[in-house]
Amino acid sequence: MSDKAILEIDGKKYEFPIIRGTENEVAIDVKALRTVTGGVITLDPGFKNTGSCSSTITFLDGEKGILRHRGYAIEELTKKASFLEVAYLIIFGELPTKEEFAKFDNDVKKESLVNEEMKEIVNGFPKNAHPMGMVSALTSALTAFNPKSVYVGTEDEMYKAIVILLAKFPVLAAWSHRRNKGLPLNYADNSLDYISNIMQMLFKLPTEEYKMNPIAVKAMDELLILHEDHEQNCSTSTVRISGSSHVGLFASVATGVSALWGELHGGANQAVLEMLEAIKEDGGGVEKFIARAKDKNDPFRLMGFGHRVYKNFDPRARIIKEACDELFEDLDLNDPVLEIAKHLEQVALKDEYFIKRKLFPNVDFYSGIIYRALGIPVEMFTVMFAIGRLPGWIAQWKEMRENHEPIGRPRQLYVGEPLRAFKEYSER
Ligand code: ACO
Numbered sequence: 001m002s003d004k005a006i007l008e009i010d011g012k013k014y015e016f017p018i019i020r021g022t023e024n025e026v027a028i029d030v031k032a033l034r035t036v037t038g039g040v041i042t043l044d045p046g047f048k049n050t051g052s053c054s055s056t057i058t059f060l061d062g063e064k065g066i067l068r069h070r071g072y073a074i075e076e077l078t079k080k081a082s083f084l085e086v087a088y089l090i091i092f093g094e095l096p097t098k099e100e101f102a103k104f105d106n107d108v109k110k111e112s113l114v115n116e117e118m119k120e121i122v123n124g125f126p127k128n129a130h131p132m133g134m135v136s137a138l139t140s141a142l143t144a145f146n147p148k149s150v151y152v153g154t155e156d157e158m159y160k161a162i163v164i165l166l167a168k169f170p171v172l173a174a175w176s177h178r179r180n181k182g183l184p185l186n187y188a189d190n191s192l193d194y195i196s197n198i199m200q201m202l203f204k205l206p207t208e209e210y211k212m213n214p215i216a217v218k219a220m221d222e223l224l225i226l227h228e229d230h231e232q233n234c235s236t237s238t239v240r241i242s243g244s245s246h247v248g249l250f251a252s253v254a255t256g257v258s259a260l261w262g263e264l265h266g267g268a269n270q271a272v273l274e275m276l277e278a279i280k281e282d283g284g285g286v287e288k289f290i291a292r293a294k295d296k297n298d299p300f301r302l303m304g305f306g307h308r309v310y311k312n313f314d315p316r317a318r319i320i321k322e323a324c325d326e327l328f329e330d331l332d333l334n335d336p337v338l339e340i341a342k343h344l345e346q347v348a349l350k351d352e353y354f355i356k357r358k359l360f361p362n363v364d365f366y367s368g369i370i371y372r373a374l375g376i377p378v379e380m381f382t383v384m385f386a387i388g389r390l391p392g393w394i395a396q397w398k399e400m401r402e403n404h405e406p407i408g409r410p411r412q413l414y415v416g417e418p419l420r421a422f423k424e425y426s427e428r
Pocket of ligand 1: 263264265266268293294300301302303304305306307308309357359362363364
């Protein structure tokens with residue numbers, strides 16, 4: 001196996017090292033490209049072929065449908081660990097011992113109070129503001145209330161910033177929902193585990209006892225574990241690149257929340273449910289929508305289908321589909337939209353257009369249906385995804401800082417006007 005790649009430009013040959021990953025993935029190290037060639041760059045819109053970093057956090061193989069965090073298969077993690085345990089694993093590299101987990105859990109709980117003045121910001125948003133916009137702004141605002149967390153010179157400072165964010169982010173997420181619903185902004189309950197606490201913060205009413213449903217908590221735990229990290233996706237790359245300017249963790253994660261919001265990324269879970277509802281209202285026939293998705297003159301896409309990396313199947317979608325069936329059976333639920341989703345999947349998977357382009361259901365195809373069964377309103381779906389992805393953003397930001405990565409600053413190929421003489425205002 002060669003350890004060098006040869007590039008020929010204008011008859012001149014240049015050699016670049018080949019680097020291999022743990023699973024034998026191959027990368028051409030082009031760090032010296034501009035220097036040795038006198039300014040040549042690679043052009044790769046959407047970074048479809050470009051690795052932005054080396055990472056030890058997540059391995060995924062899109063062809064084989066593999067997803068692992070720190071070497072552990074996602075299928076095992078969802079069944080055997082809790083959300084916060086997986087968060088610890090992703091952020092610090094190893095599964096926590098009982099003592100480590102107890103300390104971490106306690107440290108997070110100690111930070112669960114959010115400054116009361118933040119409520120004024122929450123109440124300053126229009127009641128019908130989208131919660132993703134609120135969560136992004138509130139995460140940024142955390143910086144103002146915790147200025148020390150911006151500069152993370154030591155390991156202790158970094159740890160502190162991490163536990164603050166893990167503790168306060170779900171509170172802000174719940175507050176964005178409660179603002180939408182006109183409910184009082186409530187507090188964390190430190191007697192509960194991380195996921196049960198999120199459920200009570202979202203749903204508890206001051207007038208009555210909130211009865212925790214263990215089936216719903218388990219389903220939410222599993223669903224959020226599935227979202228914890230997914231290597232260099234759009235929002236994570238955004239977090240890494242904004243953090244590379246040495247802006248603090250909270251400001252970096254706020255940019256990730258914004259990136260996640262778009263319907264080609266985390267916003268797809270909301271878009272999927274809206275699409276399924278539209279199919280239902282249209283009489284339930286899926287063929288018309290499939291035809292629209294295939295029509296190149298129609299911008300409509302089948303939401304929840306396709307993935308930049310998974311070209312075989314998305315292992316998370318498989319787990320979610322199972323979890324969805326289990327939840328509906330356990331809670332004895334019936335949602336016509338679930339039947340439409342299954343039918344749509346069946347028809348699309350047999351269609352030449354989707355087969356040829358390797359388009360399979362992604363993580364978002366069934367997640368919205370579970371969220372709805374758990375009582376989460378549609379506009380909160382992407383916020384739930386953000387709560388799930390938070391540990392991944394933190395871990396990737398931490399890795400980027402610890403590896404002393406240079407500031408992210410891509411190059412471009414200029415294809416605009418060449419130098420031209422300025423045209424005076426009177427002559428235009
Ligand atoms: N419906 C119809 N056609 C599709 C779809 C879709 N959902 N997804 C891709 N295609 C087609 C494209 O039109 C293109 O066809 P062409 O080769 O004839 O031009 C081909 O498949 C390749 O698509 P690209 O857009 O080049 O693939 P890319 O890797 O850039 O995009 C993406 C991936 C953004 C996820 C895309 O599949 C999509 O828009 N899916 C719908 C939105 C969605 O579900 N997003 C969630 C992704 S998972 C996540 O972020 C958590």
